[in-house]
Amino acid sequence: MYSRIFWILVFVLCTDALEIDGDGVCVNPGTRPGDEDHLMCCPQYIWDDEADVCVPDCEHGCVNGICIKPNQCVCAPPMILHNSSTPNTCKLPVCDQSCTNGNCTADNQCTCYKGHKPIDLHTCVPHCTNCSNGDCVSPNVCKCHKGYTKIDGQCKPQCKSDCRNGYCSEPDKCTCYHGYEPKGDKCEPVCEKSCQNGECIAPNTCECKLGYEPNNGHKEICIPKCSSGCSNGYCLEPEKCACNHGYELKDNVCQPVCKKSCQNGNCIAPNKCECKEGFEPKNGHNEICIPKCNSGCSNGYCTEPNKCTCKEGYEPKNGNTETCIPKCSSDCKHGYCSEPGKCSCNDGYALKDGNCQPVCKKPCKNGFCVGPNTCECNKGYEPKNGHKETCIPKCSNDCTNGYCSEPNKCTCKEGYKLNGNKCEPVCKEPCHNGNCVAPNTCKCLKGFEKSKEICLPKCDLCNNGVCIAPNECECSKGYTHTDKGCVPICEKSCVNGYCSGPNECSCNSGFTQDALDSFVCNNNCGPDMDLINGTCVSSLPSSPEMSSRNTTTTGIASIQLGWMVGGAVLLLLVVLVLVVISRLYARKSPQKTPDDGTTQSHLGPYGSVAYTVPNTLFRKDIVEEEEETNETLLEGTSAV
Template sequence: MVLRAAALALHLCLLSALRPSDPNVCSYWESFTVAVKESYTKPHVVSSGEPCPTVMGTSLPCPQQRIVHRTEYRQALHTESRRRYQCCQGYYESRGTCVPRCSQECVHGRCVAPERCQCEPGWRGADCSSGCDERSWGPDCSQRCECHHGAPCDPLSGACSCPAGFAAPRCRDPCPDGTYGRGCRLRCACPPRAACDASTGACRCPPELAGPLCEVPCPEGTPCDTPCPCQNGGLCHPPGTSSCVCPHGWMGEICSVPCPPGRFGPGCQGECHCHNGGRCDPKGGQCQCAPGFTGEQCRERCPVGRYGPDCRERCDCANGGRCFHVDGGCLCEAGFQGSRCEERRCQPGLYGIHCESRCLCHPQHSQSCHPLLGECVCSPGWAGLFCNESCPQGSFGAGCLQPCLCLHGGVCDGATGLCHCPPGYTDEHCSSLCPPDTFGTNCSGRCSCQHALACSPLDGSCVCKEGWHGPHCSTPCPAGTWGAGCNRSCDCGHGAGCDPQSGACRCPPGWQSPRCLQPCPNGTFGAGCGERCDCANADGCEPVTGECRCLPGWTGSQCKQSCPQGFWGRGCLSPCSCRNGAACSPHDGSCTCAPGFRGPSCQRPCPPGRYGKRCALSCSCAHGSPCLPTNGSCLCAPGFRGPRCAQPCPPGTFGLQCAQLCRCPHNATCHPASGTCPCAPGRTGPHCGDETPEQPYTIVPAPPAAYSSLGVVLSLVALLALLVAMVAAGLWCRHRQKGKGSRHLAVAYTAGQTDTSDYMVPGDGGGGGDTSVVEMGTPAW
């Protein structure tokens, strides 16, 4: 115990001179060995004087052995742990304090945080090396920034730092719908019906809603407004104004911007200092440590025997194995193995598979031999199993146990630890890149780039600006490519090219959208869909040429002309199928029939007794007279006249329209339909002029009072049938020979009833005939 106390005191004296109170000093636990005296049980073989078993009846003494265990003492090395201090990640020690590290030298400024320079007035850039103002960049500040809306640009690359509400790369376009803030990285919280301000994220509510997020419905029929626009629990102060006091974790004009990393508190005014990957709580500022670290600022590694998040897990390593503070993995001491270091390999002082080998270290390059594993403790700069190898890359010192501080692949001198930097890096730890326009080993090369953002400090290769390529960035991008090195292909549809710098598609006429995949909206055409269609009676126009797409029934360059007679449809290409003088619709080809016809093509005349448009009207003619199917005018049967054929012929007339005069003796009245005369007894013939008829039959005239009404009815029925046949024949001829003149039909009326009348219509002088032909004009319908 005295030896252990002395060893601990010695270790405390050797602790680093860094002050633990320094906020940039982190702690870790270091293992070391202490020589102690320990007891152990050792087996021994001893002899026994007990008699041997009886042989042939005789008991004889014989040597016997047995194993006994005795407690013995030995010197042993125990592993202890102590807390050590070092600069936190991103810091390095300088004169007893930890200062931030910047890989690029802050030329006209100072390094205030890891990789962050604070520039002197009048200087800009990541390394404070550029004197350009916010509107210029490049060597000698000769390039003008292409940023819009007052955005400054990077003095080295010309990249724009867009203000809130505008999108990269040139800050010309506002944030896409649904996003806002700097870089357009924040998502709007407004409901779908409310617009979102691209700069602040404020919601512009519709008239029926109010509240910061338009979540409060207005009273029915009454518009309302939002007196306080503060979001996320922010308060308007003074009351009645729109000035917001933000809660913990939020900032911005209306408290819509979350705290950036490393900031916390009301309005994000507090600054966190969390180390070793710890995250800052934006509300309270507490550090949420990564696994393996603890403490208020995550500066301390987990104590020995603990690991994991908040160091809650307990290590389970046996035989002095050290526990990795992040995941609890065991690092075994020499001589032990297994996942928990529970397997012991050899006794102290021996090594090998069977613990029978002794140390074989190089006499000049070694200091001692490890008593457990047989490993050699090598002199500074030497390593290997027998200390016959120089230190491997990344280590130096005694036993090559000290890690090199050479960064970026720098080669460390095995004895002294001095760094030999690779091409492109400089300073004592190879932590800084070559100055601009230089490259190679010891930064001795000079760059020769055009149209380049930078020159590679490693090999002098040029990092071309967007739109240029080639070894010296002197060749513009070929068609169809864009971006840095022209290594990106234009993703544009319909053969569109793209901007070689930004890759934005240049749409051909008739197309739009970021990738030229959407045709122009209906009613527009041309490049950028910026021209309006000049069309009447059209469904828009062709998006490329502006040619009008006429609606059915219209034609012409501007669709102002109706289809010519006989054609219809889109382009007036379909011939009409209407007949009998029907009108054809130029839009759908439907037929508007002339009076007296019906059917899809007006091919059928009206049925008997119907007339007019679509044959919708009924004839009103008396005495069974037919009517014209066009206008319904009556065609009177023989013996009748008048508009409705309701009036009989006047005495002394007969026939159609009562146009013929009776030729009866003594001015007697004839039959109004047939014109036959009433003959006196002994007289016969149509005009009662014959005494002895030559007919093979005998006609006996009867007095008019004795006439049979049945014969009159039958005669009228026969006459009506002949008229109907005449009308049908006329319609058929009209259908067959459209356009021909009127034809005449011959109607013969015959008196052949021996029991009713002896009279017939007089003939035209032909021999042997008893008929008379009456000429009728057939209407041309």
């Protein structure tokens, strides 16, 4: 029932406050005082019965098109506007000649299809990017001429032969490259100089026959080749040498001849000896060669090339027979044997008990000297800050909040105590709902917060209650817990007010508490006044001379009522009574009867407005409206 009453009320109020304002709609004011204003279509606009709106008017019509503005016609493609013989007429464009490979898009104007280009006003032909030696038969499709074939997208001439050393310049015609000449159906290389003992294989390039080679890089002259090279002679014919004077042929090699034999040497030239490797001439005489030692064979004698025989008290160095060093009974570790049977120590070492011992300038604390100024820590110790001369005890744990006093033994700082292998903080007072994180310092657990050094549970919403555990609130007496915290409880509902405390009501704005019932709030308006949206409004009908001002007030109240309609059913019922009384009052006044079926006058409680609208807007007759109004009045009265 409330829904039906609501929509009746909205229709009545909105009808009284209607103001039509849009494209093509104009207001026609009355010419004499008291005449009604009419809404009608503006000049150059006409009424569209199907759409129920004012639409623009084109004076000469808009055949096959759409009138979008007064006297402005737009055609749908491909049609174009013709204004010559028949104004505002959309027709297809006309071309005197048909468009080849194109469309007629304007009078005597052709537009080519995609992939075509125009050659005159009415003819379009296919377009190809590259089609030399061929015909373009469709967009980017080239058909080669006879004797040509497509290679890499281009039409190139075709020859029956492979045109070696040339290229196919025309169908079945080869053109030789530079340096070649045609012989029959082939291109042969040309050598300006004849190839002696060879064959022309490329322009001015000879290839020697087997057993011959170019003479000093000159490829046109080929000479016999001997694989041995014919040193000290010349190649007479392939693989056959002839020797120079003072040489003789042995195993097809020209070797020098020495009249005297070369002891420990070789004859390298006629009557000239050269000592073998590891030997040298004795006293400048090349005929006699003696062994040579590169090291000079100190402390020994050179008996073979780079091999010394050491003197007594000396021995080869590291098995090297070229060097003899003094020999000592001990190995002289960290030193060297300076004389037979005598050791000398290296720098940083000193001779002690017949051995070279390392020397450390600073004593090794908790360690021992293993090299010059290099300490090695005892077991359970490690270098301090990388300085090896000082070793400190080492603990497997990091001794946080303490220090390593002995190997694997931690000593805690003040305020900490050793628990197993860790130094843990000590708190004099126990940490309830928290952990001891530093000496005499507690950190609350999750869900607790510190208050005067005590960890108490924390709740997001616990007003009017006590937080007994994290996010667990116990409300005070007379309150109950909701998602907004602890709210008060009232045994009865607060009329025109809200529950502000246990069994305690507070009135809404514009209301005061009843003297006899604290759960009831009455409005502050006097008699013949109603409280609407916090404002006192007279419930009596307005006078005719105040109709204009009351109409404005009613419009404002209607807007405010629209904002509050969802939550104020009681307020709607009060306003409904006022509207129904106003309707009954209005019907006692004379009404104008429409004379053309297009205009209806409606006299509201605060004045009258005439609307020029289609006669299809109002479908109910006056009798039905009166019966429905009386029925609504009875229902509203019973509801109140």
